[in-house]
Amino acid sequence: MLTPTAEIVAAARAAGGGVGAFNVITVEHAEAIVTGAEEAGLPVILQISENAVRFHQGRLAPIAAAARAVADSSRAAVALHLDHVESDELFDQAAAHGFGSVMYDASASSYADNVAATAAAVRRGRRRGLWVESELGAIGGKDGAHAPGARTDPGEAAAYVAATGVDALAVAVGSSHAMRTRTARLDHELIGRLRAAVPVPLVLHGSSGVPDDELVAAVRHGMVKINIGTALNSAFTGAVRASLDGDAALVDPRRYLAPARAAMAGTVAAALRLLAGTTTP
Numbered sequence: 024m025l026t027p028t029a030e031i032v033a034a035a036r037a038a039g040g041g042v043g044a045f046n047v048i049t050v051e052h053a054e055a056i057v058t059g060a061e062e063a064g065l066p067v068i069l070q071i072s073e074n075a076v077r078f079h080q081g082r083l084a085p086i087a088a089a090a091r092a093v094a095d096s097s098r099a100a101v102a103l104h105l106d107h108v109e110s111d112e113l114f115d116q117a118a119a120h121g122f123g124s125v126m127y128d129a130s131a132s133s134y135a136d137n138v139a140a141t142a143a144a145v146r147r148g149r150r151r152g153l154w155v156e157s158e159l160g161a162i163g164g165k166d167g168a169h170a171p172g173a174r175t176d177p178g179e180a181a182a183y184v185a186a187t188g189v190d191a192l193a194v195a196v197g198s199s200h201a202m203r204t205r206t207a208r209l210d211h212e213l214i215g216r217l218r219a220a221v222p223v224p225l226v227l228h229g230s231s232g233v234p235d236d237e238l239v240a241a242v243r244h245g246m247v248k249i250n251i252g253t254a255l256n257s258a259f260t261g262a263v264r265a266s267l268d269g270d271a272a273l274v275d276p277r278r279y280l281a282p283a284r285a286a287m288a289g290t291v292a293a294a295l296r297l298l299a300g301t302t303t304p
């Protein structure tokens with residue numbers, strides 16, 4: 024059932040665990056993620072990025088409606104989150120399409136501009152009942168726009184959260200977007216200092232490149248919302264490739280999409296269990 028992001032994140036935080044937020048590109052992603060959550064018996068966050076909306080020819084409505092319908096029909100608690108939103112126009116459409124939360128991304132701007140734009144977005148979001156996440160510290164890997172190795176300063180993070188009023192903060196602690204190998208090493212001491220400095224839940228972006236033991240340690244040190252995208256696409260596309268390589272006569276998309284969706288669901292279930300602490304690495 025569709026559940027507010029705020030509720031799912033607060034419950035994970037209170038339990039001392041983490042919750043997976045997985046990127047949706049097509050309806051099969053939404054189906055796979057929700058199937059994984061049902062298999063694990065755990066809540067989940069479906070997130071649609073501004074990039075994914077661009078892929079859908081700039082139309083938010085069709086993919087949002089599909090994800091929402093999948094969430095509504097699930098027995099798992101499923102939140103709908105709009106991810107990496109740079110456009111104010113898109114931000115302002117979120118609530119009407121069923122999103123409980125938005126990540127407003129002004130991290131490429133200067134500190135002052137990031138504060139001003141994010142504080143304004145939070146004010147508009149509040150009027151629509153949205154939970155707002157934002158980013159400070161420019162996490163690497165987004166279209167090569169940000170330098171890897173960036174780190175969020177805890178003192179600046181505390182001032183930023185106070186000035187903007189955000190509900191959650193994405194921080195740069197060593198992860199980077201779009202990694203296809205799990206070789207990232209996180210700065211756990213910094214995660215602990217950030218958790219002590221800011222009153223809101225911390226968000227880890229670029230989690231596909233982070234090994235299981237590092238993810239578990241990140242949650243232990245204070246990360247709550249764990250964003251995973253590329254790992255799902257690796258599982259999905261790997262299965263599509265195996266199907267097509269194995270049968271040159273295959274033309275029905277259902278024959279290669281079904282195993283791909285199942286592979287993605289397995290990846291989601293394993294990640295959710297790991298983050299909730301119901302399995303160990």
Ligand code: G3H
Nearest residue numbers: 201228229231250252253
């Ligand atoms: O916001 C989305 C995530 O940060 C996903 O990053 O594709 O590197 O796992 P990833």
Ligand code: ZN
Nearest residue numbers: 200228229250
């Ligand atoms: Zn991200």
